[in-house]
Amino acid sequence: MEEQPNDIRARFDRMRELIAEHGPALLPSSYAKHIEGPLWELRMKGRDGIARAFYVTASGQRVVIVRVFTKKTQKTPQREIKLALKRAEEVT
Numbered sequence: 108m109e110e111q112p113n114d115i116r117a118r119f120d121r122m123r124e125l126i127a128e129h130g131p132a133l134l135p136s137s138y139a140k141h142i143e144g145p146l147w148e149l150r151m152k153g154r155d156g157i158a159r160a161f162y163v164t165a166s167g168q169r170v171v172i173v174r175v176f177t178k179k180t181q182k183t184p185q186r187e188i189k190l191a192l193k194r195a196e197e198v199t
Contacts, residue, residue: 108160108175114153119160122149126170131162142188145195146173159183161191163199171198 108119122138131139131147140148142161149160149172157178165171173194176187 108172111151111158111175111177112153112155114155115151115158118151118153119149119158122151130168131164131170142183142191144192145199146188146191148183159187161187161195163195165198171195173198 108116111119122134125134125138134149138150140150142148145163147162149162151158151160159176159178160172161174162170162172174187174191
């Protein structure tokens with residue numbers, strides 16, 4: 108996340124606060140989207156581009172970010188999803 112522009116990091120921090128306050132289930136669909144299996148994505152957009160953060164829920168209330176990347180194409184690359192799923196297996 109440190110490599111992302113300031114506006115993207117600010118949006119991520121806001122989403123993190125919402126998750127901490129209300130849980131991931133109450134995020135609006137414009138912020139979060141189910142990808143596959145246990146994998147969900149946080150959708151961040153800023154002046155400098157678009158970024159995605161894949162996350163899973165582990166051990167009840169814990170949310171773990173398994174992958175963050177800058178989105179450069181319309182469709183999320185399959186290799187990013189596979190990498191996030193692999194990391195998710197290690198966490199859950």
